[in-house]
Amino acid sequence: MTSFLHPLLRRLCLGLLLGLMLQGIASAASEEQEIPLDHAPYRVNNMLALQNGARLFVNYCIGCHSAKYMRYESLRDLGLTDDQIQHNLMFGDAKIGDTMRIAMTSAQAQKWFGTDPPDLSIITKALASHRGSGTDYLYTYLRTFYRDDTRPTGWNNLVFPGVGMPNPLWMLQGERAAHFQTAPDPADPAVNLKTFVGYTQLTPGAQTTTEYDSTVADLVAYMQWMAEPDQLFRKRLGVIVLIFLGLFSFITWKLKSEYWKDVT
Structure with a gap:
């Protein structure tokens, strides 16, 4: 009897401990305000926006984030020639048929950021959730x-509190402080809810707020296209099939x- 109760009690204690840990995590998370996502402008059908987004991607993102499922030659679908791709969107010794990989090693990423930056090939699909599309998430x-100043990089983010990366576009947006x-949480007065109320611009950026929002929309549109380059063809084909x-x-x-007209 004793040998039977001992494992049972141990399992009950472990279960209780796990429950307390999960409750603590849930309580801690309840103190964070969930920022609503802004709707990203749809620009996948705008070739100029996609070309600008590709330029932004290779200049601001691909230094740390790879896109290993996308080949440079696929950028021809954006109306770019091989010469334009090689001279404007490719750096180092990459070739037109290569995938968009990065030089940073996993060990360097762990040292600088504490983790490996995610691949961005299909990031807009991976980030889709009940809150909205992955495109809306990235746009916000x-x-x-x-x-x-409490963060190692000196930066934080409302959508992703405690983010490990700095703002890659800070020169365009400028530096801001959040307030x-x-x-008390109206749903639970015992919990204090931290609510965002606004920004203070610390240093000006190279772009106005409207210009910066448009720049981000182009970049996100490119990543949305990159996750499924054939999406416009798929939609056109779907319309044709429905008409047929x-x-x-x-x-x-x-x-x-x-x-059946003569059958009674």
């Missing part, structure tokens, strides 16, 4: 960086009516 994320206020099915259904209905 890249516009909500702020200075935070918060703490008040509609005509085929009409013809079938007329044929059925003609065939």
Whole structure:
């Protein structure tokens, strides 16, 4: 009997401990305000926006983030020639048929950022959730960086609190400080909810707020296209198939009516 109760009690204690840990995590998370996502402008059908987004991607993102499922030659679909791709969007000894990989090693990433930066090939699909699309997430994320001296990089983010990367576009957006206020959570007065109330611009950026939002929209549109380069063709094909099915259904209905008109 004793040998039976001992493992059972141990499992119950472990279960209780795990439950307390999860409750503590949930309580800590409840103190963070979930920032609503802004809707990203749809520009996947805008070739100029995609070309600008590709330029931004190779200048501001690919230094740390790879896109290992995308080849440089695929940028031809954006209306770019091999010469334009090689002279404007490729650096180092990469070749037109190579994938978009980075020189930074995993050991360097761990040392500088504490983790390996994620690959961005299909990041817009990976970040989709109940909050919104992955495109909306990135659009909001890249516009909500702020200075935070408590972080190792000196930066933090409203969408991703405690983010490990600095703001890659800070020269365009400028540096900002975020302001918060703490008040009891209406749903649970025992919990203090930290709420964002606004920014203070510390240093000006190279672009105005409107220009910067448009720049981020172009960059995010490119990453949305990169996650599925054939999406425009897929949608056009879908429309063609629906039209065909509609005509085929009409013809079938007329044929059925003609065939059965003399049957009573």
